Amino acid sequence: MNRADAKTWKPGRNASVALVACLGGLLGAAACGDEGSGDIPAGSYSQIVERLTQSSVDKIDLLLVIDNSRSMADKQRILKEAVPDLVGSLVNPRCVDQSGKPAQSQPQDPAAECPSNTWREFDSINDIHIGIISSSIGGHGADACDPEKAPTQNF
Numbered sequence: 001m002n003r004a005d006a007k008t009w010k011p012g013r014n015a016s017v018a019l020v021a022c023l024g025g026l027l028g029a030a031a032c033g034d035e036g037s038g039d040i041p042a043g044s045y046s047q048i049v050e051r052l053t054q055s056s057v058d059k060i061d062l063l064l065v066i067d068n069s070r071s072m073a074d075k076q077r078i079l080k081e082a083v084p085d086l087v088g089s090l091v092n093p094r095c096v097d098q099s100g101k102p103a104q105s106q107p108q109d110p111a112a113e114c115p116s117n118t119w120r121e122f123d124s125i126n127d128i129h130i131g132i133i134s135s136s137i138g139g140h141g142a143d144a145c146d147p148e149k150a151p152t153q154n155f
Contacts, residue, residue: 059127068136090128093121
């Protein structure tokens with residue numbers, strides 16, 4: 001990656017691949033730095049550090065893994081109420097003042113202006129993908145999870 005690419009590179013799936021590749025390279029290089037080999041003097045290496053800054057986030061992938069056991073029913077009700085608030089706060093961020101305190105009145109529309117001397121906490125995120133995975137594996141063709149025969153087992 002050259003310096004120009006580093007300024008436009010954005011974290012994502014490629015970041016994980018790059019991290020694994022870098023760690024693999026570092027581990028491989030460490031294994032080659034054996035003091036007894038005579039090829040590379042012990043403790044000699046070079047390190048290049050470049051700070052990659054992310055100025056804003058404009059897309060989010062959110063994956064929720066829901067524990068579908070009976071003991072989690074009350075937590076699922078809380079989550080049911082919290083998810084719309086979470087998504088709403090991403091789509092329509094709060095207006096805050098210089099100290100980070102929320103403005104007295106908040107606009108209902110993400111395109112609306114904030115009250116004077118306040119601004120959005122961050123840019124509105126309009127590209128959101130949400131996935132939900134359940135821990136329930138079902139009955140695999142059996143009637144064990146049939147809500148008519150065993151209503152308490154189909155959580």
